Amino acid sequence: MNKNSKFVERTMNLALVGWTLLILGFITTLYWQTRVSAEQLAFNEAKASIRKDVAIRKWVASHGGVYVPVSERTTPNIYLSHIANRDVITDDGQQLTLMNPAYILTQVAEDYANEYGIRGHITSINPLNPNNAADPWETKALTGMQKSLNDFGELAKIDNITYMRVLEPMLVTQACLKCHAHQGYSVGDVRGGISISIPVQPFYDQMLHQLTYTSLFLLILWGIGCAAMIHYKNLAKKYWFDKQNDFEQYLYSLVEMIEGRDSYTAGHTRRVADYAVCIAKALILTDSEIDQLHRAAMVHDIGKIATPDSILLKPGKLNKIEFEIIQQHATSGYQLLYKINTFTDIANIVRSHHEKYDGSGYPDGLSGEEIPKLAQIICIADAFDAMTTDRIYKGRKTVEESLNEISLLAGRQFNPHYAKVAVSALRTVQLEYTTQQAQQNITEQQRLAYFYNDQLTGLFNREFLNILLSPSSEQNVKIKPEQIQHATIIYLRHFSMFNQEAGWANGNHLLVELATDLTHMLPASPLFRVHGDEFIVLSAEQLDISALKGRLTKHVALNCIEYDVEQFEISNPIFSSIDTLEKHMHGHSSINMNGKARMTFDALTNGI
Template sequence: MSFMFADKKDKTIEVKKELDPWNILIVDDEESIHSITELVLGNFHFDDKPIKFFNAYSAKEAKDILNKNDDIALILLDVVMESDDAGLQLAKYIRNELQNKMVRIVLRTGQPGSAPEEEVITSYDINDYKDKTELTNTKLKSTVHNAIKSYRDMKKLKDNNDTLVKYKNMFNSATDFIFVVDKNNNIVEANNAFLKAVRKTHDNTIGKSIFNLFTKRAENDLKKNIDRSMHGSNINYITEMNFDVLGSRHVDVEFFPYYDQENTLSAVVVNFQDITETILKQKETDALKSKQIENYEQTIYTLVDIIEKRDSYTAGHTRRVAKYAVLIAKELNIDEKEIANLQKAAMLHDIGKITTPDSILLKPGKFNDVEYTLIKEHLVTGYEILKSIDTYKELAEIMVQHHERYDGLGYPNGLKANEISILGHIMIVSDAFDAMTTNRIYKRRKEVQEAFDEMVELKEKQFHPDVVDAALIALKDTKVDETNQLPSSSMEKARFAYFFKDPLTKVYNDAYLNTVLSNEKEKFKQIHYLALHNISEYNNTKGWQEGNTLISKIAKLLLDTYPKYMIFRIHGDDFFILSKDEEAINIDKINNTDFINKTDVSVSVKTEDYQKINLHKLEELEIYFKL
């Protein structure tokens, strides 16, 4: 049997495909009913959302669709299909077995007598009952509109109820202590955790003032912040509070304004999060970290102490560089925290020398190419030592740059200009200034102004121009201590002897003579050349051991006789003597000693006014004295 709708004038409009449509299930065994329904409702929208059709031609097909889709808003259901009551049995299945009370069911029948309206609506929980012959286009749209509106409202209510239940469960199961107070500071709700903490029941807490549950100090804090939150502020702070059951606890307290459905601020939600364990663990972690840092610092500064004990120049140098760096940084208005890091980095900038061999580290003279390559390794070593410690990673980045150059010709990474940090640039200038103004065995120090002149000359080459300008101001009153690398302690003397003393005779060697000639020539008035004659023949006759013994005795005689003179052994058999006065060398006394008289060996001396000959290298002396 087929039925036509009374009003057939509505135009067909293509259904737009849009997101989140209202799902309508048409259940009817006649294809024409499906087609006409879709045609009439093709342009239907509710709440700006279109509809989507599902089609079933039997109750069985409808069950399959419903089992796969739980968001059907409306079912347009025929009664008579594969059986006389197939539609009614489907309605019963939906309500009882699927427990779906949300979907709206509109029964459409062409045989109203077979399914009386009042009985059907009551017995099968049908939402509407329509005779197909009276269901015009307009009435169909009106029916669908009302049904979907009902579905929407019921879904909102269910969602709200679900949300309410969800948040109620969350509220009561939360481990945080939560309560809600009204404008009169009375508790209107409290969760189980809060009630347990204050040793109260729900009944004797609700409606009571919050201010008889805490200490006076806590009450004052609560009142002040509840009042602020009542004016719309979200507030958060950490404090310590006493609870009846838990005792003293560290809590993170938050205050949230609560707005009702009319958007009126009517209450404040207060949330106490117990962070006691977190605080205690953090304190333990901080204490452990502090101890680790202390241990690291002890280790690091022990290494620095070892270096200083190995090399007295390094000890004074690191302290001076740190002092100069701080003065320059302050002139440049560097942040105090960064200045503190810069000072530490300066104190540690030569820590990599811990792995530098003594033969290089302690060498008072200039390095050869191989030695220079090795000494440069102290930067990489120091960087690796410091960067392995979290606390010192920033220091490592500063320290590793102190031999870079503004023009990119430095080491270890060849950085230039702004690739070098400002603290690195300060270290470069400070390190160089100290090197310029410190006496070395192989080089006299510069006066402060001389150092300034060289720094200005090296602007944009070795040094950052702004840092040089700051240094000229910051270091202008610097009083440079008179320093040198001459030995003072027994250890330094032993080190000095290793490099500059002849191991056989204990007088100075020719390497040190070159250094003295270059840097201290103005101190001496005379130079004496002592030549040993027939020593080769003596060695050939008596042997090298006896020859060495004789040379050692002559050297000892010179040291004993002229303790204030500088005596150097050269070429194995001869000596140079530098004196600060004009006293002559008593050559007869030397030749008349018993150990020389018994041999064919003799000693001669040639003396010159050192300031007049003005020679600065051993090679020049060799030519002058025709050696």
């Protein structure tokens, strides 16, 4: 997953969490608002009940009390015995008793509690009737309202049931003194209060029932929102995935184009990626790290797009300056990838894939754990593929030979732990590919011609002969005795004189004619122009020099050019290297032959 995909993933996940928290916040807020509303309704209900009681009390108090017939419910109030006319008998003989406001409200409260479950209580800290004594909660409320004279309400439990308890103060009026003057009250004093306790649960149930429908709507809205965000997240991830994939395929195509110009490096990137993943799995890296490693390995040589073709496509070994130039591909790859958001995460890996564990690598000379872990793995995979792949200037090693070399370089070029794991992981690698030495297409033919063909005649040049004669055991295309056993050296004499007399253009024309003629004559024999006037023909059989007289005479009969020809077995020591061969050729330059030139020129083959 690239940087943008991760950003989209994080952003959308945060959006989902935020959306969920928002809906939960709404539901939680509604829940607490519902509870507050239920409690407020209970409070209002209690206040309404108190207002009713207060209205009754005021009416009764305004009449100085009310006389009612004596019955089981309305027995004479023993706490009003100090009033002389508490009991009276009517003219018809009916016995009446005085009921003061408190007595009446007590009876009303009892009836109300029985009918509606609402508890009412006339209470006082200093009551006439002990039944009206304040309980602890009422005592707290009455004490608190002595100065404020405001009603007091809060939730409280009675017998483990939650009630909304509200108490409103009763102030002493002139009418109250009829019954309470002897207690020392004055008009305006807080004599007590009317306490109402209403069960809150019915109000909770009613409001929660309404909340259920609101919450259901919010949950549906939450589901729709989540579905929309998940859909958008998937679309965004797909967009960035497709964009990254397009970028990757574009860069992979560039890498393939770079490799496609050379059959010797074709498939290098893919193989390095496969080897790197094999090592990573043996190291038990995470899937995310393996994916990152594979992406980095697939473009690790992308910086070579900035390397001049004359260096990048050179079939032979690079000189010091050329090597310094090609080293820049690590930095070039980093600069290219770092500017692309989808590849920023692998830019440093690509930059560091040629760093060595001992600090002798490039471009930054990093060492040890300073080198990115995944870059260290690519370094091993890259070296393994180079060792097991043919080059025109060296043959490939076997898997076993390559792994032995990796082991030898552990701690110097490679991370010792990674090298040990790589040796084990790559031991079963099957080298199923083959590298052919023949030019695969016209592009490669021309590339080899650029490096290994004489620019004037089109014959092979000294550089290619040097590769063929190299004694190194790694040479991939060195001379094989069973294929080529004889060599013929042709020396031209006085050719510089001919150029001065006839002109350089005519001299060049003569060389081209000779090369063309001999190419047709000897199509199976490689021909080399080693120096301006010296040529070598390699052949499986000895050449019939006499058969060439007519053709050679035809070309040089009318000029001052003379020739010398020597024929050797390839096993002759002078062919052990280009240096010994040139020493012999330069020593032979003092020989002066009298005959007119007899020359043998080779035909270019389609592949060496």
